[in-house]
Amino acid sequence: MEAVIISVFILGYLAITLEHSLKIDKLIPALVMMAISWALISFGIDNFDTWFDSGKHALLSNFEAFGHAEKMHIVEETLLHHLGKTAEILVFLIGAMTIVEIIAYFNGFSTIKNFIQTKKKSKLLWIFAILAFILSAIIDNLTATIVLISLLQKIIHNRKMRLWFAGLIVIAANAGGAFSPIGDVTTTMLWIANKVTTGHLFGYLLLPSLVCMIIPIFIASKLSVFKGIIELDTSTPEPAGRFSGTMLYLGLAAIIFVPIFKMVTHLPPYVGMMLSLGVVAIFAEIYSSSKFSLKDLDKQNAEGQIHHSPVHLALSKIELPSILFFLGILMAVAALESLGVLFGFAEWLKVSTPALGTEVSSTGISDLVVLLFGVGSAVIDNVPLVAASLGMFSEPMDHQLWHFIAYSAGTGGSMLIIGSAAGVVAMGMEKINFFWYLKKISWLALVGFLAGAVTFLFTRTLF
Secondary structure: OHHHHHHHHHHHHHHHHOHHHHOOOOHHHHHHHHHHHHHHHHHOHHHOOOOEEOOOOEEOOOHHHOOHHHHHHHHHHHHHHHHHHHHHHHHHHHHHHHHHHHHHHOOHHHHHHHHOOOOEHHHHHHHHHHHHHHHHHHHOHHHHHHHHHHHHHHHOOOHHHHHHHHHHHHHHHHHHHHOOOOOOHHHHHHHHOOOOOHHHHHHHHHHHHHHHHHHHHHHHHOOHHHOOEOOOOOOOOOOOOOOHHHHHHHHHHHHHHHHHHHHHHOOOHHHHHHHHHHHHHHHHHHHHHOOOOHHHHHOEOOOOOEOOOHHHHHHHHOOHHHHHHHHHHHHHHHHHHHOOHHHHHHHHHHHHHHHHOOEOOOOOOEHHHHHHHHHHHHHOOHHHHHHHHHHHOOOOOOOHHHHHHHHHHHHHHHHOOOOOHHHHHHHHHHOOOHHHHHHHOHHHHHHHHHHHHHHHHHHHHHO
């Protein structure tokens, strides 16, 4: 039965990887393989001799001797445990997405356009790269990419030029998300699972992430395509709005507050995110009540009342397909973890990989293996890779292994346009061709990834 469940996972994983070829949204195979995996566990529970206790990160002793009712009770408890851990991540993401949508409701991101005053291509590249790096650390790399490419489309009409900017924004956004606990879904997963802390994450990964961004941008700025000046579209400036700047800074401050809240209260991050969302929502409701627009006349409900709640509108725009995808993939990986498959694979790695060279401290896991996580995240989704690592390894909080995994999974996806959420959304917004990106951008991403990895090998010696 274990072989069947593993086969279901592999087939589902393959369907996720081939999302664009199959024309099927990746949330569908994720949800299907999650449900089938747990159903097969329920049907075959009497045939399993081992069970992994996630709380103790060890196999249950004498599991094969348990009765059917007792085994089913353990399955239900394990399922509830994993659902709770997954819900922590999903509620956190829903809160962050809603805050970002509230900022967008007030046109807050238009404030960023004021920073762009140059027409020189190389300087413009550095401005967008730095903005991508900083914004992705605060509002996550996916949202930062959406914001900046939307801005690109408003000020640069030459599509071929925009493709270069978009590709390099993906690199910068993924690099910026890697060192922040709220900058990338995979890093957030490690943070919520208490594998990394904010202070050590910054200490270990800020410099490698900077190098990962700076090296490709520096090389690209010397290419002929970024020589000379570019004509910017400044003829029809978009009105910023009365409260746009206030809501932008309030929303960003509220998201930054979440790690501080966690450090002070030692409560799960989603609690702080809900507090931040509540505070932002209060100001949003107050500001929107004094805001009148003719567009509101088109938003009447069945009773003839006008909907002008920014919170309701923001909740209707969050990426629910992404939320459901994370639910499916995390719970599917949890099924493999519960059967002890991931634990067994980790033990095999610890025995087999020292011969490959460069070991990571006392883990027995080679640096090369962790780098392969990064390469793997470019080919397949990084979320299940990191989810699998959480079930495979039992190293303590802030062990360098977790930080190296955060870096590799977060930045490795830049090597292919389909390798990260930021790349996929850029691909959709600008219709970027897979092979164009592979030819023009991938080598820059690879150079940055390897340079950042070498830098990490240095920074980890400082802690």
